[in-house]
Amino acid sequence: MLKIIQSRITRTVAAAILVSLLAACASIPKQNLDSYVANFNTAKATAQDIYLAAQVQAEKTGGDSNVDRVERGKRVAAAQARLAALDLIDQYNSALVKLAMGTDAAGVKGNLEGLSSGLKSFGVERISSLVTSAVPYLGIISQAVTLIDNAIRAEHFAEAVAAAQRPIQEIIGILRQDADNLHGIQRHVLEITFDQDLGNLIKLFARVRPVVNSLKVDDGVTAMVAGFNTSLARLDAKGVEKPDPVAHVPAPNAKAATADDLALMQALLNQGNALVDSINQVGKKIQSHRGLIEEYKKVLAACSGSLEELNAAVRDGTRVGTLAFAVNVMNLRKAYIEVREAK
Amino acid sequence: MTQDEINLTIAEYEDAIDKLRTYRAKELDQTKIDEATAKITALHGKCIDAHWLAITSRTAVLEALTTELKAITDKASKIPQLSDAVKNLRDAADNAAKLAGGKEIKCKNCDAKVVYLPNALTALVAVGGKKKIMLTCKNGHTNDYEIATN
Numbered sequence: 001m002l003k004i005i006q007s008r009i010t011r012t013v014a015a016a017i018l019v020s021l022l023a024a025c026a027s028i029p030k031q032n033l034d035s036y037v038a039n040f041n042t043a044k045a046t047a048q049d050i051y052l053a054a055q056v057q058a059e060k061t062g063g064d065s066n067v068d069r070v071e072r073g074k075r076v077a078a079a080q081a082r083l084a085a086l087d088l089i090d091q092y093n094s095a096l097v098k099l100a101m102g103t104d105a106a107g108v109k110g111n112l113e114g115l116s117s118g119l120k121s122f123g124v125e126r127i128s129s130l131v132t133s134a135v136p137y138l139g140i141i142s143q144a145v146t147l148i149d150n151a152i153r154a155e156h157f158a159e160a161v162a163a164a165q166r167p168i169q170e171i172i173g174i175l176r177q178d179a180d181n182l183h184g185i186q187r188h189v190l191e192i193t194f195d196q197d198l199g200n201l202i203k204l205f206a207r208v209r210p211v212v213n214s215l216k217v218d219d220g221v222t223a224m225v226a227g228f229n230t231s232l233a234r235l236d237a238k239g240v241e242k243p244d245p246v247a248h249v250p251a252p253n254a255k256a257a258t259a260d261d262l263a264l265m266q267a268l269l270n271q272g273n274a275l276v277d278s279i280n281q282v283g284k285k286i287q288s289h290r291g292l293i294e295e296y297k298k299v300l301a302a303c304s305g306s307l308e309e310l311n312a313a314v315r316d317g318t319r320v321g322t323l324a325f326a327v328n329v330m331n332l333r334k335a336y337i338e339v340r341e342a343k
Numbered sequence: 344m345t346q347d348e349i350n351l352t353i354a355e356y357e358d359a360i361d362k363l364r365t366y367r368a369k370e371l372d373q374t375k376i377d378e379a380t381a382k383i384t385a386l387h388g389k390c391i392d393a394h395w396l397a398i399t400s401r402t403a404v405l406e407a408l409t410t411e412l413k414a415i416t417d418k419a420s421k422i423p424q425l426s427d428a429v430k431n432l433r434d435a436a437d438n439a440a441k442l443a444g445g446k447e448i449k450c451k452n453c454d455a456k457v458v459y460l461p462n463a464l465t466a467l468v469a470v471g472g473k474k475k476i477m478l479t480c481k482n483g484h485t486n487d488y489e490i491a492t493n
Contacts, residue, residue: 054398061391075395078402085409092412095419160419167412174401174408184353184394188387195364195387199380203373239361241368 028100028154029313036306037093043299044086047175050296051086054182055079057189082178085171092164099157158314165311172304176297183293187286194282198240201275205232205243208268215257216250224265231272236280349397356390448488450480459490 058075062068208228215221228246235242360383367379445458457478479485 058395071392071395074399074402078395078399081402081405081409085405085412088409088412088416092416092419095416099419156419160415163415163418164412167408167415171405171408171412174405177401178398181394181397185391188390188394192384192387195383196380198364199367199376199383202367203376206373206376241365243368 028150028157029310030100032306032310032313033096033100036303036310037097039299039303039306040089040093043175043296043303044090046292046296046299047086048083050179050182050293051079051082054185055083057185082175085175089168089171092160092168096157096160099153099160101153161311161314165307168307169304172300172307176300179293179297179300183290186289190282190286190289194237194279194286197275197279197282198237201235201272201279202243204268204272204275205246208246208265208272211261211265211268212246212248213251214254215261216254217248218257220262221248221257221265224262224269227269228272231269231276234280235276236283238283349393349400352393353390356386356393360386448478448490450482450484451486451488452484453480453482455480455482455484457488459488 055076058072058079061075062072205228212221212225212228225246225248232242232245363379363383363386367376367383447456447458449455450457457480459476459478476488476490477485478488
């Protein structure tokens, strides 16, 4: 009787020691994982928008020649390859999150109890005695099983994080390089309209000057000239040299302005205002796209940084106990098998 | 075309565009303005092509990296959900039951086979020539099964 009690105490203590060893060794840096996944999800949402817009742009460009079709195909394929890479990183992240989710000790205990009652129902003496002797330890066994499970996951997690470091960092690097080119494409596409409108505005002012100078000074003409210069002052085109303001210098043969002259000037002014609005709007679009790309690059950098931090945390967390932990897992498994086969 | 060459081409175009814009702003002859605008439009097109060339030139590398990551993801996704230890115990129980003359029945929830012993059913209540038994498969699904007694 004493031997049985001693044996039970020994087994309980041994199991408890193993449980504490496993608890100390197997860990997944959940906070780092959450940070990395959150950064990636933000980057992914923006990247998808940017690449889908680029794909639409690519589909529109070029003509019907074979060269144009081949080039268009390459561009669409390039955008789709990026979208596929983002989806794959997402799948990889899901695998990491799945690995990070530990088994619930209570669930394992319930599972073992179910197994225990199942074995009893077989009515086999040899197995029933095994079950009966195991029942007092179900709690601690379930904890150990949970920790083994979590430890195995942690080991696979660490392997997966280390292995994916280089490909993911390089993919992010490519996305960062793409970002400036994507902005370049968008900017030049918008600037085609911008420059055409700017050219039309300059032509319009070139037309306005002789019309204004063919008229004598009066309140109506002065108001129109002021209107043109106000319109020009509203032009918000950084880095672009503006046309000179309209100066009213009546020609020697200038005539008094008629209602038709004023109506013509009003029509030109309306056109000028519309062109200035359009140029300013395109300018804002270019600037906001630049801002978006800058933020996107920051998020990509954050994503890259958080993946590095996750990897560092995994390395720090497993450095101390990796070998001891692996040996303990193996030993505990062997112990389970030996107990099972010995009875 | 290398990335440096592409960047140089874009820079040259940018420089040319700036010069043309300045020229156009000072030039009020309408024909020349139209010519300058057409040149700028063409230069924008070349810049767009150069940017796309930079992107498409990276696609092959990106695809190779994606393939590499897929293999890593596939491996990471194949980690078993239930502890191997629990599965081993359950397999052992099934094997023992088979050795003792057990019979197999398919789990109601999955493809796993559950082993039961007909001679262990004597203690169970017979209902209309059948007996009920509660069994748990190795994937953890517990269900009632009706077993014929003859």
